Amino acid sequence: MLQNYFKIALRTLLRNKAFSAINIVGLSVGMAVAMLIGLWIFDEISFDKYHQKYDRLAQVMQNQTWNGVTGSQTAMPLPLAPELRAKYSGDFKNVVLSSWNFEHILAVGDRKFTKTGNFVEPKFPEMFSFKMLKGSQKGLKDPYSILISESVATALFGDTDPINKIIKVDNKTNVKVTGVYEDLPHNTTLSEVTYVLPWEMYLATESWVKNSQDQWNNNSFQTFAELNPNADFDKVSAKIRLVKFNHDKQDAAKPMVFLHPMSKWHLYSEFKDGKIAGGRIQFVWLFGIIGVFVLLLACINFMNLSTARSEKRAKEVGVRKAIGSVRSQLITQFLSESLLIVVFAFVLTLVLVTLTLPWFNELSDKKMSILWTNPYFWILSISFSLITGLVSGSYPAFYLSSFDPIRVLKGTFRVGRFAAVPRKVLVVIQFTVSVTLIIGTIIVYRQIQHAKNRPIGYSRDGLIAININTPELVGHYDALRSDLLKTGAVYEMSQSSSPTTAVYSNQIGFNWEGKDPNLQALFGVIAVSHDYAKSVGWQFVEGRDFSRSFSTDTSAMILNEAASKFIGMKNPVGKNINWNDKNYRIVGVIKNMVMESPYEPIKPTIFFINYGWANIINVKLNPAMSASASLEKVGEVFRRYNPGSPFDYKFADEQYALKFSGEERIGKLATFFACLAIFISCLGIFGLASFTAEQRTKEIGVRKVLGASIFNLWQLLSKDFVMLVMISFLIATPIAYYFMNGWLKNYEYRSEISWWIFAASGFGALIITLLTVSYQAVKAASANPVKSLRTE
Amino acid sequence: MLKITDLEKIYRTEDIETVALNKLSLEVKKGEFVAIMGPSGCGKSTLLNIIGMLDDAEKGSFMFNGEEIIHFNERRRADLRKRNIGFVFQSFNLIDELTVYENVELPLLYLGVDAAERKQKVEAVLEKVQIMHRRNHFPQQLSGGQQQRCAVARAVVNTPKLILADEPTGNLDSTNGNEVMQLLTELNEAGTTVIMVTHSEHDARFAHRIIRLLDGKVVMENILG
Incomplete structure (x- = not known):
C-alpha cells in the first residue's frame, strides 16, 4: 500500500514539474536558511565549551558608580586576586591574574611577528584546560618561560621542535619555550590568546605593575576564578561583594565585586545598572525567530500550492473513497507524499548549505562546518525535516481527504466560496513577514549610514597609528619626527597615550571652581605631544593649541566640547582645573572627536602634554604622495630606529570602520534573510497565480470573447494579490515600527524612523508582487479563447 | 440482497429544501439486473449513492444482506x-497517475490482498474485458470504450x-456502449447483482426490471421478458 502511495506521489511530482520544482526549491531554501541559522546558534551557544571547567570558571568583575551611572567592568586591582585566594580558599579552587590581550613582538632570529597574548599566573593554562601538544601546563613556573600555541610555533619555528628554544619578546626579554598548546578554537573568548607569558616576568619587567601590587584603586588587570565543585556563583558573589570597598570606605564609586560565570561571557556580556542586560543572546533569539519564520514561509507555500491543486486531485480522492478507502488512509497517502517532497528538499538543502556555508561564514565571521559526523546534527535535522513535512503536509492532507466523493465524481464539485480564505490568510502572513524584514533592513542600514555620517571632529585621511611596544621607540621623539618630516612623505607626526579610535584611560580626582562637591567626576584622559593637533586636524571652538613657545603649557589642558559642557563654565579658557593636587590651565576647547562608539554620546575628555606617557605614534602622511610610496619611506625610518621589530601600522579610517562591523554584519544578515523571505513568498504567489489562471481559464475565455483586453484581464488576475499585499503591509507597518524603534533605542546617536521607509517597503513589495503575478496573468490573458472554451 | 423502506433524503441550502427521495x-433480489430511469432531478443518482453507501439518508431503513446499515x-x-x-x-473516473493495471489493482490493495493473488486476479479480469494488451498504458492513452472497460x-x-453503474454508456458511442452493456450482462449472468442508472431505453432493455422514478418516488415498474 505504501509503495502505491509513493508510486503515485512520484508520478504526480514528475507530471507537474513546475509545481514540484517550486515546492521543492522553496522548501529547501527555507530549510537551508533554518539549517544555517541552526549551525550559527549551535556555534553561539557552544561558545567557550572547549574549556573543560566551563561550569566552574568565572571572571571577577566590579560595579562602580560614576556621575550617578553604575558601570560594570572587568578591570580589577592587582591585590584583589591574592586576597581572594587567601581569605576565600573554601570557595575558590584557583584565582589567577591576567594582563590584557596585547600585541607583543615575538622574534626568533630573523623571524619577527606581532602576536597577541597575555601575561598570566602559572595556574592559568590548567584552569582553561589548554591541550598541550608538547611540554606541560605547568610550564610557566620559570619566570622567563613561554607557552605558545601551535600556530605561533609553526610561524616561528616551522617544523623544528620549539621546546627549550629562546624567543625574544618586544626586543628586550629572552624567554624559553616550555610548551606548545593546541590553538584555542575561534568560538572561545580567549581565542586571541596565542601565547602566555609568566606573571613573574610582568612584575620584573614592568615597574608600574610592581608598583600596583598594593594599589586597590588601580584597575588595570583581569582576574579569573575557578570555583570549588560545591560552590555556587551567586552565593560566592554575595560573599565577596565588599572585598574591594572594605579597603577604601571613602571610595565614592562604591565598588561592588561579583563573578561573571563563563557560561555568560559570550551571550550575556552587556551590563546595565550593574546587572546583566543581555548581549548576543538577543541575536540568538532574533535569528532563531527569523529562521523559524523563513521555514514557516516555505511550509506555507507548500500548503498553499497543494490545496490550490486540490481540484485536480479531487477526482482521485473521490475514486479512492468509492473503492473503499477510508479517510485515514487518504491522510496517510497525502502525508507520505509531502514526506517524499521533504526528502528531496532535504537532500537539496544539504547541497545548498554546503555551497553557501563558506560565504555565510564570512558574513557572520565564524568558522562553522556541517557536522557530518555528529549524530545529534542528523537526529535534529531529520526530525526537523519530518516535522516540516508533517506540518506542511497536514493541512492539504486533511483538506483533500475531506472531499465529498459524490459531488467530486458527479463532476459537480466546485471549491467553495470560502475555500480560498485560508490560502489568502497564509499569503498575508508571508508578506507580513517579508515586508517587516524589508523595513527592518532599511532601518538597520540607515542607522549605520547615520552613524557613519556623524562628524568625527578630526581628519582621519592618511592618518596611521603605530604602537610603541619596544624601548627603542621611546625617548627619540624629536629625532624621529625630524627624520620622518625630512622624507617628505609625512605631513606631521605626534604621539599620544591613546589612538584616535579609543580612549585607553579614564581618571578621577578633578576639581574646579564651582564644582558640586558631591560629584564624582570621571574624565577620559589623553596625554599628547605638541604636534598632536596638527597631525589629527583638531578643530578649535575657542582658545588655542598647545605651543612650544609657552613653557607653562606643560601644565595646560585642552578640553573637548563635552568636557567643557560638563564643567559648566561660561568662558573656560584661562580657568584652572586641579587634578591630583596639581593645577592645570585650560588653554583651548576643541570640537568633539568621535574616539569611541559612534553610536554613543561623546565622553568628556581632557588632553594634556606629557611625553613620558605615550603608547601610540600618530603619523599623518603627505596627501600629495601616494600612500604606498609614503609608507615605504616611513617604514624605512622606523626600521632604522627600531630594527628588532616589524613595521606594523594601522590606518585610522580602517580602525574607525571596524566600529561598524558588528552593525554591518547584522545589516548583511538581515538583507540576506529578507531577500530569501521575499524569494520564497514570490515563489508561492507565482505558483498560486498560475493555478488561479488555470482555474479561471474558462472565465478568461468568455471575457475575451465578450471583448476584454489583455490589460483588463491582467487587472482582474492581479487585483486579488495586490489586495493581499496591501493588507500585509498594513499589518507589517506597526510590527516593524515597534521592533525597530526598540532596536534603535540601543543607540544614543540614532536615526529617525521616517515615513518614506514604510512607503518604499510597501511599494517595493507591491512591485515585486505585480512582476511575479503578471507573468502568469499575461500568459493566461493572451491565450487563444477558442482553445480554453473547448476544454471541459 | 437489499431492501429499502420509506427512505427520505432532503437537500438543504440556505433557504431552499429539495426533497430528493x-x-x-425498493427491493432488489440477489442476481437481479435492475435499471433505474427517470428525468433529471428525480432522485435516481441520490438513490444510487445511498445504495452505494457513499451517502446517507435522513429517515427510513436500508437492509443490506439482512443487516440494517442506515446508522453505520x-x-x-x-x-x-x-x-x-x-x-x-459515466466519466470512468480512472486515476490518471496510475496505469490500467494499477487502477484495477487498487481495490485489492485496499482489501489487503497479497501480491501473488492480486496479480492473478487482475490479469484474469483484464483478459475478461480484453484490455490485457494495454495493461501498462495510462488512462489518457486509451479510447473511451477501453477506459470504461x-x-x-x-x-x-x-x-x-x-x-x-451510473450511466455507464453516457460518454461512449453506440458500439463501445454495446460492448460495455454486453460485459455487464455477462457479469450478471455469472451471478452478480447489477443496478444501473440510465437515460437510455436501449440500455435499459438489457435489464430484468426497469424502475421509473419521479420526484423521489417509484412511479412505475416494468418487468422485462
Missing part, C-alpha cells in the same frame, strides 16, 4: 463497500456481490 421503497459510520460503510460493491461511472474491470476485480 420521498418515502421511497463512515469506517463501517467503507468496509462494507469495499467488500461488496463495485462502481462504474478498464473501469468495469476495476469494479469487478474483487468479485463484488453488487455492481452499481
